[in-house]
Amino acid sequence: MRVIKDNAIHEDNWVLISEPSQDDELPGGDLIVPFDYWKENQAICKQRDDKTAVCINGDNNIAELADHLDQFQLIALEFPAHKDGRCYSHARLLRDRYGYAGDIRAIGDVLRDQLFYMKRCGISSFAIREDKDFEDALKSLKDFSVTYQGASDENLPLYKTR
Amino acid sequence: MYIYDEYDKTIVNERVDQFRDQTRRFLAGELSEDEYRPLRLMNGLYLQRYAPMLRVAIPYGLLSSNQLRMLGYIANKYDKNYGHFSTRQNIQYNWPRLETVPDILADLATVEMHAIQTSGNCIRNVTSDQFAGISVDEIEDPRPYCEIIRQWSTFHPEFSYLPRKFKIAVSGAENDRAAVQVHDIGIYIVKNEQGETGFKILVGGGLGRLPHIGVVIKKFLEKRYLLSYLESILRVYNMFGRRDNIHKARIKILVKAIGADKFAEMVEEEWSHVKETSLLLDEKEITRVKKYFAQPEYDPQANNDETFQKNLSENKAYSLWVKQNVKNHKIPGYRAVYISLKAPGNPPGDATNEQMQLVADLAEKYSFDEIRVTHDQNLVLGHVKQEDLYSVWEELKSEELATPNIGLMTDMICCPGLDFCALANAGSIPIANQINKYFDDMDYLHDIGELQIKMSGCMNACGHHHVGHIGILGVDKKGNEFYQLTLGGTAAMDATLGDRLGPAIPKSDVADSIKKILDAYVEHREDGEQFLDTYRRIGMDTFKKSVYAEQKGK
Structure with a gap:
């Protein structure tokens, strides 16, 4: 999967399985599976030789994942449309409340002009929509050099430094 | 008022750059309309019926003289020489060109202003009391x-x-x-x-x-x-x-x-x-x-002025204006002055560049450099000395800003309606004109007293019709403009939604129907009772009969 991470463009081995068939075995390789699938098939996911990550969407209850965070190197947040903002809250809960320290990846309708906010909410890698210019999207992480409110990237509000 | 430091300035300037680039990418075809829409909306930019509309933020309705001068300058340079003050204490420009919006934002940034979050699915401009402080x-x-x-x-x-x-x-x-x-x-x-x-x-x-x-x-x-x-x-x-x-x-x-x-x-x-x-x-x-909102240095001698009473007794027009448009101030000797943007024939809430420049000058000269925008689409000079009121009145008159109608029925809240807005089902401004023409007798308006008419050209209710003493909602009936009236609404401490009067009324009959409502009020009001109180006491039936009786007989 091609992503923006650590201010650069990376290609890594994660593959998103949007609709795993319940009967078939999962293919090999590092996979991102839907939250509902993971819930039903936790044993299968644990036994795999390769890494398994989970994909959360706005409808999912992130609290159900809270006790299992250790097993994931990556948690994907799905933005079905760029204007669906629920996963911004999911990201903040993962970072600020549940203390998740792994990679949080935005997938779906991920566009340049949302990256700055996503980054502030604790999202750490961005699977930009494939038809978009990744180089161009990189620039947006520097849109603002000052922010007013605390968030997952910078906990303290600006006024504390005034 | 709040003054930007380097941090605030940086944020607003970086926003100008960001939006300039977003607009460039849209015009170059790199962003689809669907992708650009939320971005431009979060910057107050709509693509309207005839032209783009840009909404500029006026945080909690507070402006300095220089900021208002800039708003006038922008109206003149980028638009048709006027702006529209909205119910969210913001200002809207109805005719800017999309390509010029980044330049407008850059001009605004020079006076610590912006259009951030004036639209879109985000937290909008925070509004407040025009008499704060x-x-x-x-x-x-x-x-x-x-x-x-x-x-x-x-x-x-x-x-x-x-x-x-x-x-x-x-x-x-x-x-x-x-x-x-x-x-x-x-x-x-x-x-x-x-x-x-x-x-x-x-x-x-x-x-x-x-x-x-x-x-x-x-x-x-x-x-x-x-x-x-x-x-x-x-x-x-x-x-x-x-x-x-x-x-x-x-x-x-x-x-x-x-x-x-x-x-x-x-x-x-x-x-x-x-x-x-x-x-x-x-x-x-x-x-x-x-500290930014500390009291200005009031003149301790302000209350010793004797000209105020004298002018009141000598000039009837002036005393009428004082009675209706001048409000008490917590400091004796000072008053708050409403500047009516509801002159007959003026689209409610609109102000020209010249009017804005005059108000900015008056604020600088008489009111500690500060102007307030009200959610009912007027302006306020917050701290005018009693002894200066007469001069302020005379200057306001020169730009038709002294109509003594604050709180009266011609002080209407009115959305832009079908004349500008892509969402509207019916006109609002033409109804405001109709009401102004029909009710042109100032004595009658003063006799009717406090009456809030609020009007929206569609059910999105930008004109707050649900909370008007008389609410007017424009509806489309098979291609014709009709108007649904409601009575008894208010957005005050005893907030209430208005009740529906009855079937919608054709465009030509709106003012006439309001007259029938007011006839019923005049007939039934008790001593000193305002319209809303009479309505609450006697209920809908009387008003309904007054408006629809004739039509039923036909």
Whole structure:
């Protein structure tokens, strides 16, 4: 999967399985599976030789994942449309409340002009929509050099430094 | 008023660059209309019926003279020499060219202004009481808290893609002049039993298709918890507000669906996690922001003036203007002056460049360099010495800004309607004109007294028709403009939604129907009783008969 991470463009081995068939075995390789699938098939996911990550969407209850965070190197947040903002809250809960320290990846309708906010909410890698210019999207992480409110990237509000 | 430091300036300047680039990419075809839409909306830019419309933020309605001069300059340079003050205390330009909007924003940035979050599904411009800091009924000045909320909500990374727009109003007085109860979050500054001030928090108010009065979910919130509590409300809304139907996406629908108690419970749960975090509001920060809103240096001799009474007794037109448009100030010898943007024939809320320049000059000369925009689309000079009132009146007259109609029926709230807006079903401004032409007898208007007419050209209710004493809603009936009247609404402390009068009325009959409503009022009012009180006492039937009797007989 091609992503923006650590201010650069990376290609890594994660593959998103949007609709795993319940009967078939999962293919090999590092996979991102839907939250509902993971819930039903936790044993299968644990036994795999390769890494398994989970994909959360706005409808999912992130609290159900809270006790299992250790097993994931990556948690994907799905933005079905760029204007669906629920996963911004999911990201903040993962970072600020549940203390998740792994990679949080935005997938779906991920566009340049949302990256700055996503980054502030604790999202750490961005699977930009494939038809978009990744180089161009990189620039947006520097849109603002000052922010007013605390968030997952910078906990303290600006006024504390005034 | 609040003055930008280097941080604020940087944020606004970087925003100009960001939006310039977003617009460039859109014009170059790199961004689709669908992708550009939320970006331009979060910058107050609509693509309207005939031209783009740009809405510029006026945080809690407060302007300096230089800022108002710039608004006039922009009207002249980029638009058709006028702007429209809106019910959110903002200003709208109806004819800018898309290509010039980045330049307009750059000009605005030079006077510490912007169009950030004046539209879109994000936290909008925080509104407040136009008499903040000067009224006799004030518990505490709400403006420092408005500014604190403005900063917290500006480019809030978590709450910029909410299910729908989000409006917050704050009032610190005993009388509500900010329509607090019809906001997504309404905040009243209140005193508890120990005499400390804090906040009473309401949620789920709003107009639009499904109007609701907000409900109290927190009777007393300590000041230090302001931001943590707001953040909790917004998080619950962001997670659980409906996103499947644009008409059911406002927080009021969520609150109604799960019940206010359940909603409050969810907020409390969320709050329990965040209340003692870095969201805690420092006392030091409150003190720092309060300094920007400190009292100006009033003249202790202001109350010794003797010309005021003399002018009143000598000039009838002047005394009428004082009676209607000049309000008391907490400092003896000072007054607050309403500048009516509701002259007959003037689209309600519109002001020309020349008018804005004059008001800016008057503010500089007579009112500590400060202008306030009201949610009912007028301007206020907040601190005018009594002895200066006569000069102010004379100068205002020169630009037709002294119509003595504040609070009277021609002081209408009116949306842009079919003349500009892509959403409208019917005209608003032509109805305002019709009412102005029909009711041109000032003596009659004064006899009728306080009467708020509020008018929207569609059910989105930008003209607040649900909370007008008389509300007018434009509807489309098979291609013809009709108007649905409501009676008995108010957005004051006793906020109430208006009741439907009956079948919609054809365009040509609106003013005539209002006259029939007022005939019934005049016939039934008791001594000194205002329209709203009469309506509440005698109910709808009398008014209904008065308007529809003839039609039934036909």
